[in-house]
Amino acid sequence: MRRRRAGHGDDRAEAVVSAAGRFAGQVALVTGASRGIGYGVAAALIGEGARVCITGRDPEALAASVAELGGDDVALGVAGKVDDPEHRMQAIGRVVDRFGRIDHLVNNAGINPADGGIAEIDLGLARKILEVNLLAPLAWSQLALRAGIRAHRGAIVNVGSTSGVRPVPELGMYGTSKAALAYLTKVLAIEVGPEVRVNGVAPGVVKTRFAASLYENREDEVAASYPLKRLGTPADIADAVLFLLSAQASWITGRTVEVDGGVTLR
Ligand SMILES: NC(=O)c1ccc[n+]([C@@H]2O[C@H](COP(=O)([O-])OP(=O)(O)OC[C@H]3O[C@@H](n4cnc5c(N)ncnc54)[C@H](OP(=O)(O)O)[C@@H]3O)[C@@H](O)[C@H]2O)c1
Numbered sequence: 001m002r003r004r005r006a007g008h009g010d011d012r013a014e015a016v017v018s019a020a021g022r023f024a025g026q027v028a029l030v031t032g033a034s035r036g037i038g039y040g041v042a043a044a045l046i047g048e049g050a051r052v053c054i055t056g057r058d059p060e061a062l063a064a065s066v067a068e069l070g071g072d073d074v075a076l077g078v079a080g081k082v083d084d085p086e087h088r089m090q091a092i093g094r095v096v097d098r099f100g101r102i103d104h105l106v107n108n109a110g111i112n113p114a115d116g117g118i119a120e121i122d123l124g125l126a127r128k129i130l131e132v133n134l135l136a137p138l139a140w141s142q143l144a145l146r147a148g149i150r151a152h153r154g155a156i157v158n159v160g161s162t163s164g165v166r167p168v169p170e171l172g173m174y175g176t177s178k179a180a181l182a183y184l185t186k187v188l189a190i191e192v193g194p195e196v197r198v199n200g201v202a203p204g205v206v207k208t209r210f211a212a213s214l215y216e217n218r219e220d221e222v223a224a225s226y227p228l229k230r231l232g233t234p235a236d237i238a239d240a241v242l243f244l245l246s247a248q249a250s251w252i253t254g255r256t257v258e259v260d261g262g263v264t265l266r
Pocket of ligand 1: 037080082111
């Protein structure tokens with residue numbers, strides 16, 4: 001056994017992992033992983049023995065992240081928009097060409113370009129949110145299934161949001177898309193078991209660029225409403241995603257786990 005730092009920058013105990021790592025020999029694809037939660041998941045997977053393909057729109061940011069993750073031996077970056085069918089085909093093809101297989105898919109990329117309610121939302125914008133946050137995860141899942149994750153008894157994790165668990169009026173369409181993603185997680189889990197498990201995580205506010213406007217300059221005030229009195233980090237979410245992908249979760253499917261410092265209890 002060896003110890004790895006949990007990486008939260010707080011006083012949590014170090015996690016104990018096996019020497020080879022839970023994901024030794026396995027290959028994962030994480031969408032939207034040049035920074036934030038996706039990057040945290042990719043780094044944790046590599047730390048536990050996996051090789052990982054990461055995606056994102058900005059090729060330069062992606063290349064920098066591949067280098068930080070340990071370079072070409074363990075990471076592959078494929079640039080593109082998560083809702084672009086050609087990009088998806090290319091990414092899945094390149095993972096299999098480079099690493100020979102695909103075991104796991106993490107549908108992480110998501111957008112929220114429309115703060116506010118839905119009564120007056122532009123339908124083009126609403127459609128875009130659904131394309132990126134709901135239909136793209138479905139399409140990536142279909143491709144990963146065709147590429148062989150069934151044969152490897154792999155797993156899919158969808159990154160949702162607490163705004164998909166309980167309604168947040170300011171995040172109307174975004175929350176709607178994440179609620180639908182949790183439903184998709186359930187129906188797909190029924191359809192593709194027992195070979196493949198499909199789960200999700202629903203984060204509360206996590207300190208990334210995406211959520212910065214929700215806590216910048218008032219972090220203590222926002223954290224005060226959380227029973228655990230702090231906001232999340234990408235490592236908090238990565239820990240839960242890795243558990244759901246791992247053999248330790250082999251009897252869990254169709255669930256979206258709230259990883260939120262307890263905020264949805266209120
Ligand atoms: N942070 C939170 O508080 C929070 C809470 C609940 C749920 N979430 C969910 O967590 C996921 C990740 O969010 P985050 O906070 O880690 O965001 P982030 O720090 O802004 O990172 C987003 C990542 O996704 C990529 N990306 C964004 N749009 C994309 C697109 N259309 N196609 C491909 N890649 C795209 C970005 O790279 P490029 O910009 O180069 O494309 C980046 O690598 C999202 O699904 C979000 O809804 C976040």
